[in-house]
Amino acid sequence: MDKKGIARRYSLNEKYEIELFKVLDKIEIAISRNIFKNTDFLDPYISSICGEILKRDYKYTNFSITGGYEDAERKIVIIYPDYLDKDYGDIPLEVIKIEDLPKGSNFNHRDVLGSVLGLGLKREKIGDIIIDDNMIQILVLEEVSRYIELNLIQIGRYNITAHIDSLKNVVPKDNEFKIITDTVKSLRLDSIASSGFNESRSKAMLDIRKEKVKVNHIPICTPSYSIKEGDVISYRGKGRIILDKVLGRTKKDRLKILIRKLI
Structure with a gap:
């Protein structure tokens, strides 16, 4: 398996590349020895990439990805040997x-x-x-x-x-949200982050470039990245917001938005 090629496919930085290589090594061991093996808990971004890789590059591998309950963020990858079905229930x-x-x-x-x-x-x-x-x-x-x-x-x-x-x-948490309404010039990431986290746009822009902001668990370092309804934005040390709705334009041609901020 060309691990470097896979990393290039997803344009991973060094940190995520190292994490992915560790997971792929475990997958290769499990497949070559035909044994049950699981990873440690993974960053949501890496676990989603692993799901894509297993479906694309390991088509006949029996696997599951779970965090212990339906809406878990941090998850493990489990590789099952040929003689076990992934529904047999042994989750470590x-x-x-x-x-x-x-x-x-x-x-x-x-x-x-x-x-x-x-x-x-x-x-x-x-x-x-x-x-x-x-x-x-x-x-x-x-x-x-x-x-x-x-x-x-x-x-x-x-x-x-x-x-x-x-x-x-396990009892999943019922998330509570604070509703924020605001107007923005565009749906750029720096603009939405500034609004939702009550931060100056210049500071938000700087932190985005420092990879402190993720969109749908994916690190984004481009302040002009376009956000759409339903996108989840997490800002290191400040929490998480969802761009819930774009409500239309004001008379000054600004976009009126509704944001839900996780409490």
Whole structure:
């Protein structure tokens, strides 16, 4: 397999190229030995590319891509040997649940991830983290689940109790959004990002060029990139927005837009 050729096909930068090569190496090993093998959790962009590559370049390979529940962002690739069907149900993931959260804790994603990584684990062993008012769910590789269950006893200054639960009991989060309406001159990425994240256009432009902004999980470094309805824009350290609707033009010939910002 021409890995360099595949990387060129997707115009990957060095960071993503290295990540993709690691995944392709595991796929090649699994296929050549006809064994069950899974990757670590992947960036959403890389996992989507892997799906395309497996369908195009490994047409007869039995595989699945999952994050443990339907709308997961971070996912693993599983390669199955010829004698196993991908529907037989053995997914090497588990969910760590933390219930009865301490009063006033108000945990966020960074708090939880920081505490888990503080146990000496690598980020790629951890999938999505789902937080609501009463419970935290952490999708993890099965190989580290018991270690986390035994050692994750504190988040920030609060003592907690973690336990392993089945994937079938994962409760997806009902996302809440703030509605933003604004007018913009065009649907350029820098313009929409400036509006949705309440940032100056010059700063948004600079950060886009520094690859701090993604569209539909794909890093975009061109400020003039055109955004369309339904596109998801994530801005490192600032969250995520969706260009929900373009509502028409104003008398000054500006575009009136409706943005949903994830809370």
